Amino acid sequence: MHSETATRPPARSPIPVKIVVAGGFGVGKTTFVGAISDIAPLTTEAAMTTAGDGIDNRSQVGTKTTTTVAMDFGRVAVDQSIVLYIFGTPGQDRFGFMWNDLVQGAIGAVVLVDSRRIEDSFPALDYFEHRNLPFIVAVNRFDGAVMHSAEDVRNALSIAPNVPVVATDARHREAVKETVLSLLQVALEQARVRTRA
Amino acid sequence: MEDDAYDDSQVALVRPFLTRSMPTVHAAPAVNDTVGPEAAAVRSYAMTSGRARGAVHLEFEAMLQVTPRGSDASASLSFERAAIVQLCKGEILSIAELSARLRVPIGVIRVVASDLIVDGLLEAFLPSLGVAEDIDLISRLIEGVRAL
Ligand SMILES: Nc1nc2c(ncn2[C@@H]2O[C@H](COP(=O)(O)OP(=O)(O)O)[C@@H](O)[C@H]2O)c(=O)[nH]1
Ligand SMILES: [Mg+2]
Numbered sequence: 001m002h003s004e005t006a007t008r009p010p011a012r013s014p015i016p017v018k019i020v021v022a023g024g025f026g027v028g029k030t031t032f033v034g035a036i037s038d039i040a041p042l043t044t045e046a047a048m049t050t051a052g053d054g055i056d057n058r059s060q061v062g063t064k065t066t067t068t069v070a071m072d073f074g075r076v077a078v079d080q081s082i083v084l085y086i087f088g089t090p091g092q093d094r095f096g097f098m099w100n101d102l103v104q105g106a107i108g109a110v111v112l113v114d115s116r117r118i119e120d121s122f123p124a125l126d127y128f129e130h131r132n133l134p135f136i137v138a139v140n141r142f143d144g145a146v147m148h149s150a151e152d153v154r155n156a157l158s159i160a161p162n163v164p165v166v167a168t169d170a171r172h173r174e175a176v177k178e179t180v181l182s183l184l185q186v187a188l189e190q191a192r193v194r195t196r197a
Numbered sequence: 198m199e200d201d202a203y204d205d206s207q208v209a210l211v212r213p214f215l216t217r218s219m220p221t222v223h224a225a226p227a228v229n230d231t232v233g234p235e236a237a238a239v240r241s242y243a244m245t246s247g248r249a250r251g252a253v254h255l256e257f258e259a260m261l262q263v264t265p266r267g268s269d270a271s272a273s274l275s276f277e278r279a280a281i282v283q284l285c286k287g288e289i290l291s292i293a294e295l296s297a298r299l300r301v302p303i304g305v306i307r308v309v310a311s312d313l314i315v316d317g318l319l320e321a322f323l324p325s326l327g328v329a330e331d332i333d334l335i336s337r338l339i340e341g342v343r344a345l
Contacts, residue, residue: 013322015322015324015325016256016258016259016291017258017324017325042293042294042297044293044296044297044303046302046303046304068302073257078345079337079340082334083260085257085258085293101256101257102257105258105324105325106328107329107335132329181342181343184339187329187335191329191330191332191335
């Protein structure tokens with residue numbers, strides 16, 4: 001947390017932008033957000049509606065199920081006008097409209113992988129692989145890691161060659177900055193390709 | 198962008214950043230499908246008149262600032278509207294921040310804030326919809342994050 005930036009006078013015409021950090025429970029999303037945010041991470045609740053598919057037989061109320069998803073987020077004053085919001089969101093097997101809402105207009109996403117439990121990242125990976133949104137995979141190294149290198153994780157998760165897999169440490173600001181920069185580089189490359197086409 | 202001049206008319210004060218256009222002010226209320234039986238949900242329902250969406254589409258990161266008219270009106274507003282206007286007096290805050298600070302679900306804040314914009318009490322700074330192709334903006338972000 002960096003209080004000197006929090007006291008910076010607010011931009012007169014802020015341009016809000018956002019990135020999303022997705023991953024399983026306990027993977028380090030809130031820690032990641034807190035490492036770079038100007039403010040202590042805040043928590044907000046979003047209702048998530050999923051189409052009923054018969055799995056939850058107790059809900060006889062209709063074809064939709066509503067659950068509440070807690071999201072942590074932080075804010076970074078990047079320059080005089082750009083305000084970067086970083087949303088940490090749990091991976092879900094079924095994504096409802098709130099999730100689509102969240103990623104709409106995002107610069108991109110970081111899929112955070114716990115090096116001890118890489119399978120927890122499957123839902124988030126599946127989601128972003130089927131979306132026209134820049135994303136990278138960041139391996140958050142925990143003690144007792146089974147997977148040691150980013151390449152091990154890439155192979156184990158069969159991540160496409162054009163998707164960067166980076167090592168990170170959600171507890172360290174510099175590592176988190178580098179991870180965000182890796183995502184922004186991908187976003188920049190894709191923007192160049194899009195504008196050329 | 199220069200925005201010293203406040204529009205005091207009935208028009209919603211949304212700054213159309215880049216590709217954004219003015220919102221449809223009189224959009225039909227959508228059917229609410231997020232309200233459950235709990236007391237909190239009943240209260241949410243009262244705040245939004247059962248609407249899941251407001252007339253102005255507000256992203257989670259859309260930022261809000263009080264207008265001069267909003268500053269004058271805040272004493273006469275109902276609780277939730279007054280709370281939002283009050284918070285946005287001190288600083289420009291996003292929908293997500295309002296939701297977190299007021300402990301009101303984000304979907305409810307969106308609807309109430311949209312109403313406040315339509316009433317000319319708040320104005321919004323919306324994210325650019327063309328961000329995926331905005332090389333300048335992404336380049337500025339990279340520069341800014343490097344310098345953090
Ligand atoms: N060893 C280690 N621990 C971490 C790291 N990142 C987060 N943690 C710890 O893991 C726990 C869960 O992190 P949290 O950010 O709350 O995960 P979330 O559920 O994804 O938001 C916390 O106790 C963190 O301190 C990391 O990079 N290395
Ligand atoms: Mg968390």
